Amino acid sequence: xxxxxxxxxxxxxxxxxxxxxxxxxxxxxxxxxxxxxxxxxxxxxxxxxxxxxxxxxxxxxxxxxxxxxxxxxxxxxxxxxxxxxxxxxxxxxxxxxxxxxxxxxxxxxxxxxxxxxxxxxxxxxxxxxxxxxxxxxxxxxxxxxxxxxxxxxxxxxxxxxxxxxxxxxxxxxxxxxxxxxxxxxxxxxxxxxxxxxxxxxxxxxxxxxxxxxxxxxxxxxxxxxxxxxxxxxxxxxxxxxxxxxxxxxxxxxxxxxxxxxxxxxxxxxxxxxxxxxxxxxxxxxxxxxxxxxxxxxxxxxxxxxxxxxxxxxxxxxxxxxxxxxxxxxxxxxxxxxxxxxxxxxxxxxxxxxxxxxxxxxxxxxxxxxxxxxxxxxxxxxxxxxxxxxxxxxxxxxxxxxxxxxxxxxxxxxxxxxxxxxxxxxxxxxxxxxxxx
Numbered sequence: 001x002x003x004x005x006x007x008x009x010x011x012x013x014x015x016x017x018x019x020x021x022x023x024x025x026x027x028x029x030x031x032x033x034x035x036x037x038x039x040x041x042x043x044x045x046x047x048x049x050x051x052x053x054x055x056x057x058x059x060x061x062x063x064x065x066x067x068x069x070x071x072x073x074x075x076x077x078x079x080x081x082x083x084x085x086x087x088x089x090x091x092x093x094x095x096x097x098x099x100x101x102x103x104x105x106x107x108x109x110x111x112x113x114x115x116x117x118x119x120x121x122x123x124x125x126x127x128x129x130x131x132x133x134x135x136x137x138x139x140x141x142x143x144x145x146x147x148x149x150x151x152x153x154x155x156x157x158x159x160x161x162x163x164x165x166x167x168x169x170x171x172x173x174x175x176x177x178x179x180x181x182x183x184x185x186x187x188x189x190x191x192x193x194x195x196x197x198x199x200x201x202x203x204x205x206x207x208x209x210x211x212x213x214x215x216x217x218x219x220x221x222x223x224x225x226x227x228x229x230x231x232x233x234x235x236x237x238x239x240x241x242x243x244x245x246x247x248x249x250x251x252x253x254x255x256x257x258x259x260x261x262x263x264x265x266x267x268x269x270x271x272x273x274x275x276x277x278x279x280x281x282x283x284x285x286x287x288x289x290x291x292x293x294x295x296x297x298x299x300x301x302x303x304x305x306x307x308x309x310x311x312x313x314x315x316x317x318x319x320x321x322x323x324x325x326x327x328x329x330x331x332x333x334x335x336x337x338x339x340x341x342x343x344x345x346x347x348x349x350x351x352x353x354x355x356x357x358x359x360x361x362x363x364x365x366x367x368x369x370x371x372x373x374x375x376x377x378x379x380x381x382x383x384x385x386x387x388x389x390x391x392x393x394x395x396x397x398x399x400x401x402x403x404x405x406x407x408x409x410x411x412x413x414x415x416x417x418x419x420x421x422x423x424x425x426x427x428x429x430x431x432x433x434x435x436x
Contacts, residue, residue, distance in 0.1 A: 012186030014145040014414055018118060020164025021149060021188065022422060024157050028430030037154035039192035044151065045169040046194035051208035053335075054245040055199070058277040060366075061244035061335035068279065069286055069307045076334065077287050080351055080374065081327035084294040088325050088355060090390045095383060096130045101391060102225055102235040103128075103401030106218045108210035109411040110203075111419055115153035117206035118188075118418065121146045123217035124409035125224055128401050141408050142224040144217045146181055148189040150206045156431075165190040177216050178250035189213075208245065215243035219254025222268075232265040234387045238402045241270035241350045241368035242336040251339050255348050258370055267384035270350075270368040271392065271399060278366060280331050280352050281312040281319075295319050312354065316364050320356035325385070328353045330371060347372025351381075355389055365392060 026034075057063055091099075106123040123144045149165060151157075166184040169177070169191075177189070191209060193202050218237065225235060242251055258268050285292055285306045292301050296318070309315055320326065328351040332340065340349050350368040357363055367385060374381045391399035398406065426432070 014120060014122075014147055014186070015417055017147040017186055017188050018149070018418060018421070021157070021161045022425035024161035024164070025425055025429045025431060026156060026158055028432065031155055031431060034155045038195070039151045039154050040195070042151065042154060042192045043170050044190050044192040046192050047150075047197065047205040047208045048247075049197065050247070051212050051245055052197060052199045052204060054211065055204060055208055057244045057335065059240045059244055059272060059274050060278065061240070061242065061333040062277050062279060063333075063335055064277060066334065068282060068310065069303070072283055072287055076332055076337070077283055078330040079284070079288060079327065080330050083327055084291070085320060085324045085326060087323055088386055088389050090393070091383065091386050093132050096387075097132045098231055099130050099387065100228075100231055100233040101128045101130065101387060101401050102126070102233065103238070103391075103399060103403075103405040104218055104221050104235065105238040105402050105405035105409050106214040107406070107409045107411055108214040109415045110206050110210055111415065111422065112203065112206070113422075115151075115156040117150040117152070117202065118422070119148040119150065119206055119210045119213065120411050120414055120418070121148075121210060121213035121217055122409045122411055123214065123221045124405045125221045126401055126405040126408060127226070128404075140226070141405075142221070143408065144181075144220055144224070145186070146184070146189070146213045146217055147186075148191060148209055148213060150191045150193060150202070150209065152193045152202055162190065164188075176247040176249045176253075177212065178219060178247075178253045181213075181216060181220055211245040215239075215246045216250050216254075218243070219246065219250060222254060222257050227261070227264075227266065229264055233267070234384045235266070235268045236388050236391060236399050236402060237268065237270045238398070238406070239270060239272050239274075241348075241370070242332070242339055244333075244335065248336075248338045252342060252345055252348075255370070256345060259347070259372070262372065263376055265380065267373055267380060268370060269384055269388045271365055271388055271402075273363055273365050273397070275316075275354070275364055275366045276311060276313060278312045279310075280329060280366075281315050281326065281354070282306055282309065283331070284329050313364070316354055316356065320354065320364070322356050322362055323358045325355040325367075325389075326353045328369075328374065328381075347375070353385075355385075355392075358393055359396075361397065363397075365389075 103126045108121040111118040127140045166187040331352045349371045394400040
């Protein structure tokens with residue numbers, strides 16, 4: 001009995017997370033005889049409206065329906081630096097000596113059937129330590145996994161299948177999951193399809209959940225960074241500082257751990273090349289129209305012309321030369337404002353700039369940094385930006401350390417194995433009519 005209890009408490013590997021659920025598939029003959037039943041009567045949680053809305057936003061929470069040129073409150077946007085553009089100098093050999101560069105990257109995957117969707121998510125961190133001496137190469141990798149089940153068909157499982165799922169979110173909506181991810185011990189979370197949501201497609205609902213799990217795992221990965229108070233550290237997170245799919249409370253719980261880095265040689269940077277819909281620069285020029293003359297001297301450019309571009313992409317091609325960045329702007333999307341409304345979290349507000357890559361492909365990236373880190377040491381932030389950009393130039397299309405983390409968080413192998421497990425379970429139960 002003791003050994004059985006220990007086994008039940010041991011965290012499940014993601015490859016075995018669905019074993020107990022698949023063991024409780026109904027027999028095909030029984031399934032064929034049952035009238036169709038949806039999950040409406042099940043007491044499970046469902047995807048939140050916020051997670052579905054995030055599918056129509058960019059990764060920063062930019063609402064595509066938000067009108068361009070409307071007045072923006074002073075507490076949403078402020079200028080931090082005065083120089084129109086700044087050249088980014090790459091770090092020197094001396095500056096890189098002893099530097100730890102951390103990459104955080106996540107992924108998600110889904111297995112879709114007509115009766116249920118299986119959701120997989122993973123976040124990986126990779127550490128590169130650079131030295132100019134003869135020390136042995138040093139790095140570490142750590143992963144965090146999570147899984148979930150979205151039920152569409154109330155006939156497909158025997159009732160005992162819920163004994164193999166994590167059920168603490170039952171009968172709750174808009175549920176934060178950050179704390180629950182540390183308690184689930186690898187058991188899949190359970191959700192039900194909800195036909196009353198504004199996005200009716202089951203695929204949209206499982207995708208909203210998958211992205212939510214991925215981004216929450218990325219926040220949890222901050223705990224996995226090994227902090228040495230004496231060594232400089234730059235952590236580069238792939239994507240936005242404030243995920244558009246995570247609950248504000250989850251982001252608060254995850255990012256407030258950065259305050260323990262205060263007054264240390266540690267910097268956290270969010271970096272992404274997904275800027276197609278971004279309007280930080282357009283909104284800044286609307287708020288501070290005197291900057292238009294700085295960027296376009298003697299060209300008679302008006303705010304109306306600026307707004308006609310729709311996004312920052314074309315403006316950046318005119319403003320930034322390769323190797324240069326825009327000034328830092330204190331900016332937060334209106335959908336993400338609740339995150340910094342709690343007293344004591346104002347220092348997490350993002351400072352944003354764009355950078356134009358030096359070499360082909362000459363694309364742009366958006367960088368975000370928590371405001372409190374700049375307030376403590378602008379010099380440290382300048383160096384961290386240069387280190388992150390150096391990694392980006394090395395990687396070509398992504399920072400080198402993010403590329404390494406991305407290779408380690410891929411779920412292709414796990415997806416294939418669980419797919420084979422599921423096919424075998426369906427064949428064993430003679431469920432030949434279920435499509436996937």
